[in-house]
Amino acid sequence: MKICKTIDELRSALDGKKSAFVPTMGNLHSGHIALMNLAFKQKQADRVDATVASIFVNRLQFLPHEDFDSYPRTFEPDCAQLEAAGCDVVFAPLEKDMYPEPQGYKVHPPAGLADILEGHFRPGFFVGVSTVVMKLFQIVQPRIAIFGKKDYQQLMVIKNMVRQMAMPIEIIGHETERAADGLALSSRNGYLSEAERAEAVHLSRALKALIAAHAAGGQDIAALEAQALAALAARGWQPDYLTLRRRADLQAPSAQDTAGSLVALGAARLGKTRLIDNMEC
Numbered sequence: 001m002k003i004c005k006t007i008d009e010l011r012s013a014l015d016g017k018k019s020a021f022v023p024t025m026g027n028l029h030s031g032h033i034a035l036m037n038l039a040f041k042q043k044q045a046d047r048v049d050a051t052v053a054s055i056f057v058n059r060l061q062f063l064p065h066e067d068f069d070s071y072p073r074t075f076e077p078d079c080a081q082l083e084a085a086g087c088d089v090v091f092a093p094l095e096k097d098m099y100p101e102p103q104g105y106k107v108h109p110p111a112g113l114a115d116i117l118e119g120h121f122r123p124g125f126f127v128g129v130s131t132v133v134m135k136l137f138q139i140v141q142p143r144i145a146i147f148g149k150k151d152y153q154q155l156m157v158i159k160n161m162v163r164q165m166a167m168p169i170e171i172i173g174h175e176t177e178r179a180a181d182g183l184a185l186s187s188r189n190g191y192l193s194e195a196e197r198a199e200a201v202h203l204s205r206a207l208k209a210l211i212a213a214h215a216a217g218g219q220d221i222a223a224l225e226a227q228a229l230a231a232l233a234a235r236g237w238q239p240d241y242l243t244l245r246r247r248a249d250l251q252a253p254s255a256q257d258t259a260g261s262l263v264a265l266g267a268a269r270l271g272k273t274r275l276i277d278n279m280e281c
């Protein structure tokens with residue numbers, strides 16, 4: 001496995017090879033490794049010649065009060081896991097190589113998709129994500145890029161960007177990996193205390209309960225969402241949103257939108273840690 005720190009090194013390592021790409025911010029867990037396993041399968045199936053992962057904690061997608069400085073950086077174990085999963089090239093630029101000058105040109109995804117849910121609670125987040133992903137795509141020029149469905153809205157923002165900008169990249173979404181109790185795997189789970197970790201599963205349970213209550217019919221969605229928020233808050237969480245949306249555009253569903261076309265999404269803070277999760281339904 002080759003580790004490239006600069007754009008030039010990466011370009012000469014790939015030398016025009018068709019690649020399957022997994023962008024990450026490092027601190028890898030088995031959710032990320034599942035993405036790399038899928039990239040490796042693309043190579044085995046001769047769809048690409050090489051697998052690439054990036055490790056870069058992207059300052060542009062953090063708000064000033066967020067955890068950019070304390071975000072866990074675990075480069076050596078990350079590389080060992082990537083190598084074991086069949087990664088050919090790791091791109092791990094320094095900030096001065098990714099952003100040698102202030103990034104004045106940015107990608108602004110449409111407000112209707114990017115200023116709701118995560119974008120509402122983390123203003124500018126999807127500008128930061130879209131900008132770095134656009135830049136990583138320009139650098140790596142992958143044939144295929146793989147993202148986890150845990151960041152459901154992110155996956156949609158990227159898919160729409162690639163489609164509208166006619167970028168020749170196939171975007172594949174991978175199912176969320178979960179711990180045995182159902183907690184979605186996330187680098188931020190590492191911030192949880194033992195007691196918080198035991199409690200954390202209740203975010204996915206709240207989404208399941210919301211889906212079940214909606215399937216049972218009777219009440220309007222806003223009332224069900226308010227109940228779900230109150231139930232989680234009563235357990236000591238500070239929920240940002242728990243909501244049922246249309247998968248197609250993440251807008252509130254109408255009566256015509258039936259099961260199989262929806263997704264339940266949630267974000268909530270437990271102590272100092274903000275967790276997100278979602279389930280298609």
Ligand code: PAF
Nearest residue numbers: 023024025058129132151
């Ligand atoms: O999902 C992530 O880890 C990040 O948002 C990404 C896509 C690597 C961009 O920094």
